[in-house]
Amino acid sequence: MITSLAITSLYVLDQDEALDFYVGTLGLEIGTDADLGFMRFLTVRVPGETREVLLERPGAPSMDDATAGQVRDLVTKGAAGTLFFQTDDVQGLWRDLQSKGVELPEEPVDRGYGTDFGFRDPFGNHVRVSQPPR
Template sequence: MLTRLNISGIYVLDQDQALDFYVGKLGLEVDTDADLGFMRWLTIRVPADPDRKILLERPGAPSMSEDTAAEVRALMTKGAAGGHLFFACEDAYKTHAELKAKGVEVTEEPEDRGYGIDFGLRDPFGNHVRIAQLKEA
């Protein structure tokens, strides 16, 4: 049976630009960066959570044909095919201020939503990112 989720993936149009955003601005770290010949396998992770990784995948082979990949890239460019990432933090207001100082475009300001304080942003490729300071159970 399944024991845990190891890697989740999102599509990005440019893996180097994705590294600049996720590592350079959000503070994640590279887990694996390997040239497999047919694709670049690029995973990142939250430094405090090394067991869960995010694959930053450029749409294309081997998972889809070039025609399909072109359609996915076109939808991403229009903001219609982004994925979702949900991160936790200790202080939403502080994290929000730090990210704005780094030039991250915040789409929703911090707000208390009952389960905690969270805010939203988008990566350069249209993926939705939420960051929350969760209330303790």
């Protein structure tokens, strides 16, 4: 029986740039940063959480070069994944990210299920942040 989700994967084109964005800009923390020889196993997580996101470069060992090229194309088009985060201060986080230079194409909007906004990471992946209704 499955009891929890531990790690999910998100493709990124440059792991150092991803680390800078997800840790330096968004405020996540490093879970694991290990050189396995055949790949760098790099995870991040929300501080205090146990679930992690593997920031994975498209390529070996999970795919050949041709497939990796196709995946890189999909990432840049925003078709490879979305992360959904929650916050208790959506307006404050939006202002903080704006001050850090994150391109925010929309302001937070009340959508009934909560107030949220979306943007893309430096590679094209979608990121959404919501504040549940009070």
